[in-house]
Amino acid sequence: MSTGPAWSGAFDRGALQEVVGLPVAEVREWAFGGSTGGGVRVAVIDSGIDADHPRVGGVSGGVAFHLDAEAELGYVEDEGPHGDLVGHGTACAGIIRAIAPDAEIYSVRVLGANLKGRGALLHAGVEWSVERGMHVANLSLSSKAEAMFGPLHEVADEAYFSGTVLVCAANNLPGPTYPSQYASVISVASRAGAESMGLAYNAHPPVEFGARGIDVDVAWAEHGSITATGNSFAAPHVTGMVTLMRSKHPWLTPFQVKAVLHAASDNSLSG
Structure with a gap:
């Protein structure tokens, strides 16, 4: 029985089922081969990013959202440079950069120094990413609040159709959290023993994909690094793959991206 983060057990040896993907020959080469992520805007919605961390190599822009009881919406947004309050967002950005070195990474800070935030800030971060035309957004965070089910579902659909x-x-x-439960997103959990580009599909969603996320060496605060485990670190591995794919095939829609990932999974009969 798996002792890893929730949903990681679905990707354990013996639990993983073969699935039938798109009948595309050499699908991984078609999807990722030769791509470096150039021209793709990637939002990391998290605790911020240390742009000067050697594993990050700079960011292309960003915004920080802060709670403000006196503001009309209950929060304010400050576009421009900002740091990482924890190290979590830097970890995610470093993983994406390692896979897609030429991606344009944007920091969207919605979490505080305790690695917590309000659902309204998460919603605002996704909305900002959609309005700014981000091609991909990494969300290594979620909301348990039932009150956020509807608003986050709506903005997730906006992202999907845009x-x-x-x-x-x-x-x-x-337990359910949002937006990872929605069919419009690419949901990810940790998978033990996976390589950087390792990917598996779960035949029993809602969490569909498994990627490297257990005992991962990641960038962290103060230009350092730590060994970390969590679904948070599996998601940016998939974000990196999506970035490669959208750089090479910019015409792919979100539902096509998911279908190609399904076909490129290690347990896909076409992969």
């Missing part, structure tokens, strides 16, 4: 691919980590603990 062409922004949302890659969402499942919660590390059992």
